[in-house]
Amino acid sequence: xxxxxxxxxxxxxxxxxxxxxxxxxxxxxxxxxxxxxxxxxxxxxxxxxxxxxxxxxxxxxxxxxxxxxxxxxxxxxxxxxxxxxxxxxxxxxxxxxxxxxxxxxxxxxxxxxxxxxxxxxxxxxxxxxxxxxxxxxxxxxxxxxxxxxxxxxxxxxxxxxxxxxxxxxxxxxxxxxxxxxxxxxxxxxxxxxxxxxxxxxxxxxxxxxxxxxxxxxxxxxxxxxxxxxxxxxxxxxxxxxxxxxxxxxxxxxxxxxxxxxxxxxxxxxxxxxxxxxxxxxxxxxxxxxxxxxxxxxxxxxxxxxxxxxxxxxxxxxxxxxxxxxxxxxxxxxxxxxxxxxxxxxxxxxxxxxxxxxxxxxxxxxxxxxxxxxxxx
Amino acid sequence: xxxxxxxxxxxxxxxxxxxxxxxxxxxxxxxxxxxxxxxxxxxxxxxxxxxxxxxxxxxxxxxxxxxxxxxxxxxxxxxxxxxxxxxxxxxxxxxxxxxxxxxxxxxxxxxxxxxxxxxxxxxxxxxxxxxxxxxxxxxxxxxxxxxxxxxxxxxxxxxxxxxxxxxxxxxxxxxxxxxxxxxxxxxxxxxxxxxxxxxxxxxxxxxxxxxxxxxxxxxxxxxxxxxxxxxxxxxxxxxxxxxxxxxxxxxxxxxxxxxxxxxxxxxxxxxxxxxxxxxxxxxxxxxxxxxxxxxxxxxxxxxxxxxxxxxxxxxxxxxxxxxxxxxxxxxxxxxxxxxxxxxxxxxxxxxxxxxxxxxxxxxxxxxxxxxxxxxxxxxxxxxxxxxxxxxxxxxxxxxxxxxxxxxxxxxxxxxxxxxx
Numbered sequence: 001x002x003x004x005x006x007x008x009x010x011x012x013x014x015x016x017x018x019x020x021x022x023x024x025x026x027x028x029x030x031x032x033x034x035x036x037x038x039x040x041x042x043x044x045x046x047x048x049x050x051x052x053x054x055x056x057x058x059x060x061x062x063x064x065x066x067x068x069x070x071x072x073x074x075x076x077x078x079x080x081x082x083x084x085x086x087x088x089x090x091x092x093x094x095x096x097x098x099x100x101x102x103x104x105x106x107x108x109x110x111x112x113x114x115x116x117x118x119x120x121x122x123x124x125x126x127x128x129x130x131x132x133x134x135x136x137x138x139x140x141x142x143x144x145x146x147x148x149x150x151x152x153x154x155x156x157x158x159x160x161x162x163x164x165x166x167x168x169x170x171x172x173x174x175x176x177x178x179x180x181x182x183x184x185x186x187x188x189x190x191x192x193x194x195x196x197x198x199x200x201x202x203x204x205x206x207x208x209x210x211x212x213x214x215x216x217x218x219x220x221x222x223x224x225x226x227x228x229x230x231x232x233x234x235x236x237x238x239x240x241x242x243x244x245x246x247x248x249x250x251x252x253x254x255x256x257x258x259x260x261x262x263x264x265x266x267x268x269x270x271x272x273x274x275x276x277x278x279x280x281x282x283x284x285x286x287x288x289x290x291x292x293x294x295x296x297x298x299x300x301x302x303x304x305x306x307x308x309x310x311x312x313x314x315x316x317x318x319x320x321x322x323x324x325x326x327x328x329x330x331x332x333x334x335x336x337x338x339x340x341x342x343x344x345x346x347x348x349x350x351x352x353x354x355x356x357x358x359x360x361x362x363x364x365x366x367x368x369x370x371x372x373x374x375x376x
Numbered sequence: 377x378x379x380x381x382x383x384x385x386x387x388x389x390x391x392x393x394x395x396x397x398x399x400x401x402x403x404x405x406x407x408x409x410x411x412x413x414x415x416x417x418x419x420x421x422x423x424x425x426x427x428x429x430x431x432x433x434x435x436x437x438x439x440x441x442x443x444x445x446x447x448x449x450x451x452x453x454x455x456x457x458x459x460x461x462x463x464x465x466x467x468x469x470x471x472x473x474x475x476x477x478x479x480x481x482x483x484x485x486x487x488x489x490x491x492x493x494x495x496x497x498x499x500x501x502x503x504x505x506x507x508x509x510x511x512x513x514x515x516x517x518x519x520x521x522x523x524x525x526x527x528x529x530x531x532x533x534x535x536x537x538x539x540x541x542x543x544x545x546x547x548x549x550x551x552x553x554x555x556x557x558x559x560x561x562x563x564x565x566x567x568x569x570x571x572x573x574x575x576x577x578x579x580x581x582x583x584x585x586x587x588x589x590x591x592x593x594x595x596x597x598x599x600x601x602x603x604x605x606x607x608x609x610x611x612x613x614x615x616x617x618x619x620x621x622x623x624x625x626x627x628x629x630x631x632x633x634x635x636x637x638x639x640x641x642x643x644x645x646x647x648x649x650x651x652x653x654x655x656x657x658x659x660x661x662x663x664x665x666x667x668x669x670x671x672x673x674x675x676x677x678x679x680x681x682x683x684x685x686x687x688x689x690x691x692x693x694x695x696x697x698x699x700x701x702x703x704x705x706x707x708x709x710x711x712x713x714x715x716x717x718x719x720x721x722x723x724x725x726x727x728x729x730x731x732x733x734x735x736x737x738x739x740x741x742x743x744x745x746x747x748x749x750x751x752x753x754x755x756x757x758x759x760x761x762x763x764x765x766x767x768x769x770x771x772x773x774x775x776x777x778x779x780x781x782x783x784x785x786x787x788x789x790x791x792x793x794x795x796x
Contacts, residue, residue: 050517107648107664117500117530118552123588127502127509130591136435137594144592145654145780148498149530149552154781157651163661166649166783167560170500170530170550178549182564189567191647209517210508213525255547257538266544273545359535361548 011187012246013232014194015373017088018334019081020228021056021321024066026088030338038320040224050208056226056322057203074142075155076119077202081229082152083159086111086196089231090160110165110192111153112183114175114199116326118149118168121204152200164192173291173355174255175199176230176329177363181253187236198231199330207325214358215294223292226322230330247337247373251278251350255363263300263356264307270362271308271352278350278366286349286369287313287339289332293323297356309352315339329355333365340369347371393570397792398735399636400479400624402471402580405719405729406442406617409470411478414729415736417718418744419765424719425603425615431506431587436594438601442617442720443585456540462501462527463584465536467620467725472537472578479624480636483541489575491546493534494564495622496557496581497724498779500530500550503586533582547574554779555686555721556647557581558621558728559787563645565625566787575630580622581728589616589723596655598690604721606687606714606746607694607760609753614688617720621728623735638792640735643772644673650782656692657778662700669774669786670704677705680788681770682743682761684730686778687714688721697776698756710774712758717747727777731787734773738791743768 019025021039022032032039039056043049063072063080072080117123126147130136145151150168157166165186171178176199183197201207203225211225234250254274258266275282288309290301317335318324324331332353340346346369356362403410406424407417416422424442433439444467449458452470461469472493476483504527508520534548547568553560558581565577593599598613605611631638646668650658670677686697701709715733722729733744742765749762775787 106651111649115530115552117505117528120505120528123502123505124509124512126592127506127588128513130587131509131513134435136433136587136591139591139595141592141595144596147502147588147592148554148780149500150554150779150781150783151654153553154649154654154783157649157782158654161651163649163651165647166553166651166781167647168552170497170533170552171548172529172531174531178547181547182549182551185564185567185571185573188571191567205517209512209520210525210528213520213522214528255549256544257535257546257548259539259542259544269544357529357531357535359529359532360539361531361535 009237010249010251011184011234011236013248013373014235014244014246015089015233016231016334016337017085018230018331019058019085020331021058021226023059029334033317033335033338036320040322048205050205051212052208052224054224055203056224058228074146076122076146078119078200079152079155081202082113082156082200085198085229085231086156086160089196089233106161107163108193109162110186110195111157111162112167112179112195112197113153114179114326114330115149115168115170116172116175117170118151119146119202120210121206122146124206171361172326172357173293173328174357174361174363175326177253177255177355177365180365183234184250184253195234196231197234198229199327200229201227201325201327203227223318224322226324228324228327230327230334245372246370248370249368251366251368253365255361258360258362263296264303267301267304267356267362268308271304271354271364274364274366280350280366282308284350285309285312285352286346287315287336287351289315289336289353291328291355292316292318293356295358297358301354301356301362305354329353337373394572395628396566396569396625396642397628397631398623398639398642399626399631400475401639401732401735402474402478402622403732404444404447404467404471405619406444407718409446410474415740418733419742421745421747421763421765422718423747424617430585440602440615441585442615444619453540455542456536461536462504464497464501464582465533467584468495468533468582469536469540471580471620471622473540475578475622475624483543486543486576491543492565492568492574492577493537493546493548494551494561494577494579495534496551496553496561496728497530497533498554498557498583499586499589499723500533500552501528502588503584504528506587537578553783554781555723556727556777556779556783556785557724558726558731559775559777559785560647562623562728562731562787563647563785566642566645569625569627577625578622579625580620581725582620583618583723583725585616585618600689603748604689604717605748606689606717607753607756607758608749609751611689613690615720617722619722619725619729621725621732623732640738640789641792643790644669644788646672647785652782655780657696658782659696659700661782662697662778662784663703665784665786666704669788673788675772679772680710680774681772682710683712684734684773684775685712685714686776687716689716695755698758709758711743711761713744713746713761715744727775731775734775734789738770738773738789741767741769743770
């Protein structure tokens with residue numbers, strides 16, 4: 001708790017929430033991570049979960065039970081997860097965690113959510129219902145909005161009355177970092193005074209089948225599929241609430257695309273550029289949280305980090321909560337903040353969060369931990 | 377060559393940011409591929425409507441859409457195999473290459489400069505998902521084609537552009553904010569260049585017609601039987617469209633340094649959310665978004681020479697949008713046209729194509745028409761430039777986009793003048 005509160009310069013993360021396979025509460029995430037509790041469980045054989053027998057599901061996440069029956073009949077899991085996670089940040093008790101606590105109106109509050117392709121289950125269910133119906137248009141009109149990729153962000157805004165910028169960014173495993181950069185840019189451009197910046201993924205039969213067919217190698221995955229939603233509150237420099245110590249400063253976000261040569265080189269260039277922009281030397285990095293995708297992209301990411309930040313603490317959450325797809329990078333940030341929270345010597349130090357996708361994209365965020373944003 | 381982008385230490389505050397200019401255009405549309413074809417289509421008021429050929433439409437009473445029919449993806453790809461990409465990514469890659477070429481740039485000119493590739497979409501590669509569902513329905517989920525499954529991530533619409541152009545030092549981001557996505561993607565690029573975060577941006581939108589779109593809009597009663605008639609008293613709904621519109625944006629200094637042709641300047645942008653209804657637009661919120669954009673641009677409503685409306689031709693959209701315009705612009709609003717009357721609703725590409733139309737209107741000195749117009753709906757009360765383009769010298773143009781989820785985005789373009 002020795003780092004000064006930044007008055008200007010970089011935007012800050014002032015609060016966060018994670019609804020994860022560890023549980024619906026943030027404390028579940030913090031405790032689960034600390035205990036190293038694996039969450040993979042056998043799937044109910046009676047329901048259709050696709051080709052996999054195991055997954056890391058958010059426990060007891062029954063949408064009508066969590067959100068009530070009104071307005072939830074046709075709601076998909078992605079939307080439900082996002083509404084709950086954002087709601088936790090908006091309504092958390094204690095004031096300091098309330099996104100609106102700086103006094104901004106709901107017009108000044110933005111929502112940015114990362115995705116892979118929205119709810120592929122909703123989209124594919126809809127097309128299937130059309131193909132199988134007597135007439136192709138005998139489909140449920142209530143689920144039409146679900147099949148569009150901005151459904152979760154738009155619905156979360158409706159549910160919580162958030163009228164500022166509302167954006168969805170797609171990028172698979174990079175989605176969380178791309179969302180972070182988009183949110184940072186909104187603040188920099190003066191388009192919002194605070195951004196609820198998150199990423200969300202659902203487990204579904206459709207996603208599991210797509211994942212199953214997309215894998216280049218027939219070997220089993222290192223991790224099973226997971227799901228959940230992690231959301232940060234980010235604010236411009238100097239706009240943090242009086243007396244509220246932020247959790248971290250966002251020093252830099254960089255991303256690039258692998259064209260040729262070794263994937264490791266592209267990942268290394270991305271991390272090096274982000275560190276340079278952050279004004280941080282690689283040996284100063286306290287912790288790294290890699291995306292850890294399987295295949296060449298993930299291996300390249302791993303080797304680049306090993307060579308550059310080999311002495312840092314490695315934070316991995318995918319081995320516990322599974323491959324959370326679009327939500328993974330935001331969970332990595334949550335894991336960094338969670339780990340820092342119980343390491344008092346982390347205040348003032350730097351963490352690097354990376355992601356790599358098999359389409360060639362890599363991204364890196366550099367955060368300075370400030371020892372705040374504490375949950376208790 | 378572009379001038380080097382500044383380091384972060386040299387970044388300017390947004391309020392005193394760099395000027396952002398449009399120097400390249402790329403178009404895949406139902407009225408033609410390429411800027412020249414697109415321009416002649418807008419000037420002539422050509423309709424892209426025709427029977428759908430891309431997939432079976434048995435069972436519909438009418439299945440007219442504004443499909444792209446003369447598109448050969450291989451022609452636009454030197455490095456990528458078109459078979460690796462879904463149709464929407466093929467569109468975005470082709471339009472991006474075209475925009476670069478139109479800007480007089482080659483990929484090597486951009487190496488060493490940090491750039492942004494920002495592509496909006498509604499459906500991403502849903503057309504490929506639809507094909508997987510067809511395979512699943514006939515053969516079970518085990519029979520889905522892995523080659524198609526690997527195409528479906530929406531992030532590929534922007535990543536593929538970088539890979540085809542050989543650009544590694546770029547942020548590739550896909551923005552799937554439904555039918556306002558094109559404006560979102562251009563607005564994101566505007567902010568990045570204005571703040572000195574990127575030296576150039578390849579930005580716009582892309583979408584491919586798919587079964588899901590037709591079934592959904594048909595079921596919602598939003599689909600017209602044969603033609604799209606925005607603001608007409610007897611309009612019957614939208615026609616689905618497809619394509620891509622991509623712009624090359626750069627900051628004024630780099631455009632000047634290389635003597636680039638400047639189509640237009642982007643001077644303002646705004647986005648907001650209705651937070652009201654999943655599919656029906658909210659008048660006050662749409663009006664607020666226009667006000668925010670005008671304020672961002674530093675212009676007064678009476679300075680706007682024409683509005684390129686979202687103008688889908690559904691009963692609800694056109695009335696709400698026209699009323700929102702009157703709320704902001706008063707009883708005598710500027711001419712308000714809908715290029716969707718010609719192009720159909722190309723979803724995530726729609727507002728990008730419309731923005732390109734705005735840039736061309738500014739450069740070429742005309743206002744595109746709203747075709748298929750018979751009688752203006754008294755509830756809309758706007759001059760939609762019926763049927764025939766008019767010669768004019770528009771200086772400031774507003775491009776509206778509204779989307780499911782209450783996602784509104786408004787872009788303000790201006791004729792480029794040395795002393796703004």
